[in-house]
Amino acid sequence: MRSSSWPWFCAWLAVGALASLGLVAILSIGVYLLPLALLAAALLATRRGSAAGLPGLVSGLGVPLLYVAFLNRGGPGNVCTTTSTSQSCVDEYNPWVWLAAGVIFLLAGIVLGAVRQRRATLR
Template identity: 50%
Template sequence: MVTVRDRRGAEWGWFLAWLAVGGCLALGLAALLSVGVVLIVLAVVAAVFLLRKGHRAAVAGGLAGLALPLFHLAYLNRGGPGTVCHSTAGGQSCTDEYTPVPFLAGGALLFVAGFLVFLLLDRRRRGTE
């Protein structure tokens, strides 16, 4: 017998699977000139599988997954804006970094939007049962 708690846990599992698909797709688009095509194909194959087997409301996890590369860019540019220097064993290494705020804000917006859409769709689906 499947309980409500087990079913809700499974729905969150599908959401996390879609989150990974969205992240893979966004990373594939960002790296289109190198390994991006492989990542996009992998994301499409996973999406087809999830559409056939998964919980429909969890598709919103794909929207939240698009935020993952933006969070990574915000982390990489955490010392910016401007020139940031680090000491290494061989001397000093300097890089120009962007401000992380736009990447963080865009990522947060996509992540929260995907999360809220999932909750709204899930609540609507439970209301019709």
């Protein structure tokens, strides 16, 4: 990708990450994040040249999924943490599913951007 399209890619990545976080956390703060993501997308869509970084939206969808994989790195199953004064146990998801989905989205956006840039230079 050209250096001029990277800022747009990063801006769209942030919008995608915000939208994905809104979907992952739909039962809590997601209700407030989704309208914010739509507003940011509308604002970016009206800017000249922003379409060059649109594949960043796809990559951004993977960022919260990677964070969920990180949070569940001890799973799957019941994971207990013991300190000198207490013990707490939580049931964690399989992190490999979240990691795979996050990496696929992240790489898909990068590859899509590279293919799009290559087609633009061939014309």
